[in-house]
Amino acid sequence: AQSVAQPEDQVNVAEGNPLTVKCTYSVSGNPYLFWYVQYPNRGLQFLLKYITGDNLVKGSYGFEAEFNKSQTSFHLKKPSALVSDSALYFCAVRDMEVPYSGAGSYQLTFGKGTKLSVIP
Amino acid sequence: SQTIHQWPATLVQPVGSPLSLECTVEGTSNPNLYWYRQAAGRGLQLLFYSVGIGQISSEVPQNLSASRPQDRQFILSSKKLLLSDSGFYLCALKNRRRGYNEQFFGPGTRLTVL
Numbered sequence: 465a466q467s468v469a470q471p472e473d474q475v476n477v478a479e480g481n482p483l484t485v486k487c488t489y490s491v492s493g494n495p496y497l498f499w500y501v502q503y504p505n506r507g508l509q510f511l512l513k514y515i516t517g518d519n520l521v522k523g524s525y526g527f528e529a530e531f532n533k534s535q536t537s538f539h540l541k542k543p544s545a546l547v548s549d550s551a552l553y554f555c556a557v558r559d560m561e562v563p564y565s566g567a568g569s570y571q572l573t574f575g576k577g578t579k580l581s582v583i584p
Numbered sequence: 585s586q587t588i589h590q591w592p593a594t595l596v597q598p599v600g601s602p603l604s605l606e607c608t609v610e611g612t613s614n615p616n617l618y619w620y621r622q623a624a625g626r627g628l629q630l631l632f633y634s635v636g637i638g639q640i641s642s643e644v645p646q647n648l649s650a651s652r653p654q655d656r657q658f659i660l661s662s663k664k665l666l667l668s669d670s671g672f673y674l675c676a677l678k679n680r681r682r683g684y685n686e687q688f689f690g691p692g693t694r695l696t697v698l
Contacts, residue, residue, distance in 0.1 A: 496685050507588075507674055507689035508628075515685060554628065558685065572687055574628040 466491045466559045470575035477545045478583050485540040485578045487555030496558040497538040498572065499529055501551050508554060514538060525549070545582045552577045586611035588690035590675050596696045603648075603662040605693050607675030610656065615677040617658040618687065619650055622672040634658060635680075670697045 467490045477483045489495055496515055500508040512523025519531045529540045540553060556572040587610045597603060609615060619631040630643045632650035640650050647666060651659045658675060675690040 498686055500689075505672075505692070505694065507590075507691045508676075510686050510688060513686055552626070571630065571633065576627045 466495075466557050466573045468555050468557045468573050468575040470553075470555055470578045472578050473576075474579045474581065476581045476583060479547055480544050483542050483545040483549070483580065483582070485553050485555075485580060487538045487540065487575060488536050489538060489555070489557045490536065491557060491559040493559055495538075497529075497531060498556040498558075499523065499527070499538075499540050500554045500556065500574075501525075502554065502577075503551050511540070511553075545580075547582045547584050550580055550582045552579050554578075586615075586677065586679070586688060588675055588677060588688060590673075590690040590693050592693060593691065594694045594696075596698060597665050598698055599667055600664045603660070603665050603669070603695070605660040605673055605695070607658040607660075607690055608656055609658075609677050612656075612677065612679050614655060615679055617652065618676040618678070619658065619660050620674040620676060622674060622692075623670075628674070632660070665697045667697050670695055 469488045471486055475485055498513045499511040501511055502508045511527050512521050512529055514521045514531045520528060522528045527540060527542050529538055531538050554577050555575040558572050589608045591606045616635050618633045620628045621631055622628050632640055632642055634640050634652045637652055637655055648662050673693045673695060676687040678687045
């Protein structure tokens, strides 16, 4: 079974400082990893994904994430936080080893979310 | 580009009343469709997913049901709402073509059961 952990319920960072939102995962094989952002009363927006290739993945709004296989982590980062980055962030995983044609083969498992607050 | 519509945006219903939430998608065909519930602004719980018309899989036992009468329509229903059904309901799709791995989410429906 696949699982995702976001160890921090909330992260506070000053505007202009670098930010990190942590995510660790557990899958039986190689993972597909995703980050989503949710603004209040809105649906989730896709930020970035890791499928294969470079461990550093760049996504929307200046965010990037680093895949670390040995630490089973996929932390979200941004060099300089903006107040507008304040939102709820979700990490998600899918086990690549699940058969492509299976009925449930595209299920994502989401973390519980981390609330990011960027302080002016 | 693909678009997900959810209707209504907000809903207040009494306990014991029926429910029907609608999700329609555009810009894609034969997608996988999903219903999630998010309680208290945190955490996503997968309720149902569908890989095709009439094909519904349920992830958790509950008094909700889902139907997919058309390829691009996904409906969440209940015959009698419970207080615990309150939450933010999100519809999502996944393009089934190879190389498309992420899910895309609709704007959500805020349901309050009183």
